[in-house]
Amino acid sequence: xxxxxxxxYSSTEISFQLKCGHCGEITQKETYVSLVETVPLPIxxxxxxxxxxxxxxxxxxxxxxxxxRGRPLTxxxxxxxxxxxxxxxxxRGFEPLDYVFRGEWEAKSxxxxxxxxxxxxxxxxxxxxxxxxxxxxxxKPSATFNVVR
Ligand SMILES: [Zn+2]
Numbered sequence: 001x002x003x004x005x006x007x008x009y010s011s012t013e014i015s016f017q018l019k020c021g022h023c024g025e026i027t028q029k030e031t032y033v034s035l036v037e038t039v040p041l042p043i044x045x046x047x048x049x050x051x052x053x054x055x056x057x058x059x060x061x062x063x064x065x066x067x068x069r070g071r072p073l074t075x076x077x078x079x080x081x082x083x084x085x086x087x088x089x090x091x092r093g094f095e096p097l098d099y100v101f102r103g104e105w106e107a108k109s110x111x112x113x114x115x116x117x118x119x120x121x122x123x124x125x126x127x128x129x130x131x132x133x134x135x136x137x138x139x140k141p142s143a144t145f146n147v148v149r
Contacts, residue, residue, distance in 0.1 A: 013103030014087060016145075018052065018061070018094040025056035030100050033063055052094065061093025075110065083144065099143035109136045 013034045018027045031052060038047040042060050050063040069088040077084050089096065101120040108114050111132025118125045118138065125138040 014065070015100035015102040017097040017100075018063075019097050020054040020057060020059065021061065021091075021093050021095055022059045023054065023057040025054055026097065027052075027055075030098075030102075031063075032102070033065060035065055035067065054093075059093055061091070063092075063094060063096070064090040066090055083142075085146075088148065089145075096145050099145065101141055101143070105138075107136060107138055109134060 013032065015030045015032045018031050019025070031050065033049040035049070038049055039051050040046075041048050041062065042051055048062040048064040051060060052063075053060050066088040070086045071084055073084040073086070101123075104116065105118040105120055105125075106114065106116050107118055107125070109129040109132050111129055111134070113129045113131050113136070115125075115127055115136060120138065120141050123140055125136075127136045128134075129136050
């Protein structure tokens with residue numbers, strides 16, 4: 001029996017709650033950013049992935065996703081109970097809080113079979129890799145935000 005599987009994550013849709021860096025107000029609804037949806041920066045030139053106004057103090061904040069700095073979670077990571085940096089964000093005016101597992105994820109078995117459109121909102125994904133003849137499973141995903149300088 002094949003005991004474990006490699007799973008590889010990639011996601012371009014990220015959901016979280018935001019805390020205002022000015023007054024500390026926490027957004028009621030989760031905020032969603034996507035790599036494919038950009039908006040112009042409120043001040044200056046360039047684009048960002050989210051411009052949001054704090055409902056309490058009215059200040060604007062932006063969240064920009066920076067590509068090329070993240071990597072998928074590997075089998076070795078999960079064996080060692082380590083996390084992988086999936087995406088880097090430049091946050092101005094807001095601090096991201098609870099990450100919400102929404103959107104579609106991808107996993108790859110150790111045999112290389114790809115599984116797409118995985119929904120992790122239910123905390124668990126289980127499939128069977130016919131080619132590799134082993135179960136593919138993702139369970140109890142967790143996420144944290146770490147500050148990089
Ligand atoms: Zn505020």
